Amino acid sequence: MSQWQEQRPSEEFYRVLDPDGNVVGEVPDVDEETLTRMYRTMVTSREFDEKALRMQRRGEVSIVARATGEEAVSCGSAAALEEGDWCFPSYRQTPAALYWGADMARAVAGMMGAEPETVDEHLPVEEEPPVSFTPVYVPLAVNVTNAVGSAMVDRFRDNDAVTMSYIGDGSTSQGDFHEALNFAGVFDAPAVTVCQNNQWAISVPAHRQTAAETFAQKAVAHGVPYDRVDGNDVLAVYAKAKEHCERARNGEGAGYIEAVTYRMVEHNTADEESVYRDADEREYWEDKDPIDRLETFLLRTGVLEEGDPERIREEVRDEIQDAVDEAREVPVSDPETMFEHHLHEESGGSWAQEHQRQELRAERNGENPFTDFTGEGLE
Amino acid sequence: MSLTTESRSDQAGREMNLVTAVNATLRQEMQRDESVRLMGYDIGPIGGVYRATQGLLEEFGEERVIDTPLSENGILGTAVGMAMRDCRIVPEIQFMGFFYPAFGQFMYTLVKMYERSGGNLEVPMTVRMPYSGGIKSSEYHSESTETYLVHTPGVRVVVPSTPYETKGLLAASIRSDDPVFFLEPKKIYREGKEPVPEEEYTLPLDEARYVRRGEDVTVYTYGAMTRHAKAAADSVDADVEIVDLRTLSPLDVETILESVKKTGRAVVLHEARRTLGMGAEVSALINEYALDRLKAPVKRATGFDVHFPGHQTEHAYLPDEQRATDAIQAVMDYEF
Numbered sequence: 001m002s003q004w005q006e007q008r009p010s011e012e013f014y015r016v017l018d019p020d021g022n023v024v025g026e027v028p029d030v031d032e033e034t035l036t037r038m039y040r041t042m043v044t045s046r047e048f049d050e051k052a053l054r055m056q057r058r059g060e061v062s063i064v065a066r067a068t069g070e071e072a073v074s075c076g077s078a079a080a081l082e083e084g085d086w087c088f089p090s091y092r093q094t095p096a097a098l099y100w101g102a103d104m105a106r107a108v109a110g111m112m113g114a115e116p117e118t119v120d121e122h123l124p125v126e127e128e129p130p131v132s133f134t135p136v137y138v139p140l141a142v143n144v145t146n147a148v149g150s151a152m153v154d155r156f157r158d159n160d161a162v163t164m165s166y167i168g169d170g171s172t173s174q175g176d177f178h179e180a181l182n183f184a185g186v187f188d189a190p191a192v193t194v195c196q197n198n199q200w201a202i203s204v205p206a207h208r209q210t211a212a213e214t215f216a217q218k219a220v221a222h223g224v225p226y227d228r229v230d231g232n233d234v235l236a237v238y239a240k241a242k243e244h245c246e247r248a249r250n251g252e253g254a255g256y257i258e259a260v261t262y263r264m265v266e267h268n269t270a271d272e273e274s275v276y277r278d279a280d281e282r283e284y285w286e287d288k289d290p291i292d293r294l295e296t297f298l299l300r301t302g303v304l305e306e307g308d309p310e311r312i313r314e315e316v317r318d319e320i321q322d323a324v325d326e327a328r329e330v331p332v333s334d335p336e337t338m339f340e341h342h343l344h345e346e347s348g349g350s351w352a353q354e355h356q357r358q359e360l361r362a363e364r365n366g367e368n369p370f371t372d373f374t375g376e377g378l379e
Numbered sequence: 380m381s382l383t384t385e386s387r388s389d390q391a392g393r394e395m396n397l398v399t400a401v402n403a404t405l406r407q408e409m410q411r412d413e414s415v416r417l418m419g420y421d422i423g424p425i426g427g428v429y430r431a432t433q434g435l436l437e438e439f440g441e442e443r444v445i446d447t448p449l450s451e452n453g454i455l456g457t458a459v460g461m462a463m464r465d466c467r468i469v470p471e472i473q474f475m476g477f478f479y480p481a482f483g484q485f486m487y488t489l490v491k492m493y494e495r496s497g498g499n500l501e502v503p504m505t506v507r508m509p510y511s512g513g514i515k516s517s518e519y520h521s522e523s524t525e526t527y528l529v530h531t532p533g534v535r536v537v538v539p540s541t542p543y544e545t546k547g548l549l550a551a552s553i554r555s556d557d558p559v560f561f562l563e564p565k566k567i568y569r570e571g572k573e574p575v576p577e578e579e580y581t582l583p584l585d586e587a588r589y590v591r592r593g594e595d596v597t598v599y600t601y602g603a604m605t606r607h608a609k610a611a612a613d614s615v616d617a618d619v620e621i622v623d624l625r626t627l628s629p630l631d632v633e634t635i636l637e638s639v640k641k642t643g644r645a646v647v648l649h650e651a652r653r654t655l656g657m658g659a660e661v662s663a664l665i666n667e668y669a670l671d672r673l674k675a676p677v678k679r680a681t682g683f684d685v686h687f688p689g690h691q692t693e694h695a696y697l698p699d700e701q702r703a704t705d706a707i708q709a710v711m712d713y714e715f
Contacts, residue, residue, distance in 0.1 A: 149460020
């Protein structure tokens with residue numbers, strides 16, 4: 001069986017903590033509360049991934065794409081946002097949403113296949129997170145283009161808000177990414193784009209994705225300032241994201257960050273990574289685990305005390321279990337919700353949609369839906 | 380104010396052709412609502428290749444008339460992000476044949492955002508595209524591929540056929556909270572003027588209109604073909620009813636069925652390719668819901684299932700008065 005040879009990415013990047021948690025760069029100005037919140041968010045995300053995987057194995061959710069090992073990228077960058085900012089995530093940024101207080105029960109219900117209307121009805125939002133999150137985007141790179149549009153609005157309105165979006169290494173091959181960065185550059189949009197370079201786009205390695213030396217330099221062509229950071233070092237990610245956000249907030253335009261990390265697990269639960277990956281490589285990266293690294297630093301600096309990590313883990317496990325229990329109480333969506341939210345009725349309705357809704361209803365009632373020969377409906 | 384008959388001769392107003400009606404309506408909507416912004420390529424100083432946005436950059440400035448890099452997908456994708464943030468964006472795609480690079484953003488975000496967010500994110504946007512043929516232009520400048528749009532849920536597709544219709548439908552589209560594709564039949568941009576009221580008015584986005592009433596046969600059409608339907612109606616020995624579909628999606632099925640149930644004969648006339656075009660849909664609806672009222676099979680007078688030909692042969696591709704007349708005559712002459 002042939003495999004792609006894995007190539008370790010260059011470590012010429014910005015780093016604050018080395019893999020052993022030693023300080024090797026300038027520690028950004030972060031208070032203890034924020035540091036603890038980052039740590040707790042990353043732990044929550046890791047435990048959430050584990051829980052989601054178990055639920056997938058039991059058939060409760062269909063597919064799971066985990067952030068395991070990559071938590072520092074989205075946690076560190078999202079922590080640089082402020083109230084009123086916008087975030088356009090893709091599917092591996094659970095920590096970004098958790099950091100800003102996303103409702104876990106709603107997320108679980110969504111993973112379980114509940115329609116958004118059902119989730120809204122049974123798990124209404126009590127308080128919107130201070131940063132606005134769009135629904136998670138599944139098609140690659142299209143979120144980045146939308147995010148730049150969002151940022152352009154703030155630019156035109158002289159708001160000091162920032163829009164952040166996420167893309168993977170593979171997705172930088174998409175046209176949408178380049179179109180987005182080009183618009184961001186031309187219109188000085190306060191858009192910060194984070195490339196979560198985890199070395200693999202399903203089975204295709206990063207070096208097969210581009211002949212460019214780094215993913216960071218893709219911004220050069222668009223005139224957008226960029227940085228390359230150690231993506232397993234949450235303080236490095238935070239520091240550079242903060243710089244780019246501040247610049248954008250001050251009207252100085254867009255920014256782009258390549259965060260170098262590693263996908264320590266399969267692409268998603270429908271994937272079979274053993275076919276194309278080398279187990280030794282995973283071990284190499286496990287030593288660089290972002291949670292361990294921050295934990296070591298926090299214990300050394302006294303932000304966490306001995307016993308805190310275990311206590312936090314227990315607490316978040318309970319939180320997750322509560323969220324799952326809550327999500328399990330959400331009833332199965334009414335199939336008729338599939339017809340909702342296509343067009344606004346007040347601008348004019350759709351005969352076809354109403355007719356097809358009747359047909360579905362008849363079908364579900366065990367009636368024959370094909371008995372209308374006049375167009376006047378089934379009832 | 381709903382227009383259901385052809386005659387607007389009693390209508391007071393300024394004489395306008397179709398493209399000046401577009402321009403006047405954009406100006407009107409930008410004046411009444413400052414969240415309306417235009418974006419597109421070449422729409423700035425030159426006012427668009429058809430001058431539809433002429434004078435608007437000067438009046439509203441470059442942050443409301445946004446001349447963009449040459450990137451249809453970039454235009455549509457950033458427009459979606461802007462619309463999600465409470466802007467009413469009116470992007471222009473220079474020609475319908477240049478829309479294809481934007482198909483990704485169209486399918487992934489524009490038509491899906493409202494539904495996938497459970498109604499929490501709205502994308503109010505009116506994408507203007509000059510479309511269709513007859514202008515002796517070059518490749519990809521004469522496309523009528525509206526089926527790609529109509530096949531897709533979550534979007535309205537509107538085609539005006541007169542200056543009066545243009546103003547009412549475009550204003551309604553811009554004010555709608557849905558994404559709308561507003562297809563402008565460029566062949567008739569400057570063919571003919573009519574009085575268009577200076578005051579604001581809108582036309583419904585889910586109703587066909589009767590261009591004229593008749594008893595023997597219905598011609599369903601839209602856009603630039605409406606004028607051929609009228610000419611054909613004058614040349615055949617039959618009392619022809621003409622229905623201008625004007626909103627291709629959602630389709631006004633009630634009016635379609637009402638008319639054919641009365642006349643018993645139907646012709647669908649459009650420039651688009653025949654296979655899976657609007658004619659296929661209208662014909663299928665008539666088959667499903669009005670078969671026992673038919674006195675003849677439904678015929679489709681359309682373009683052919685070919686790529687739009689070069690300008691020496693486009694006249695042979697495009698339906699005209701003769702093709703419309705032949706189709707009407709054929710269904711009139713048919714006997715079961």
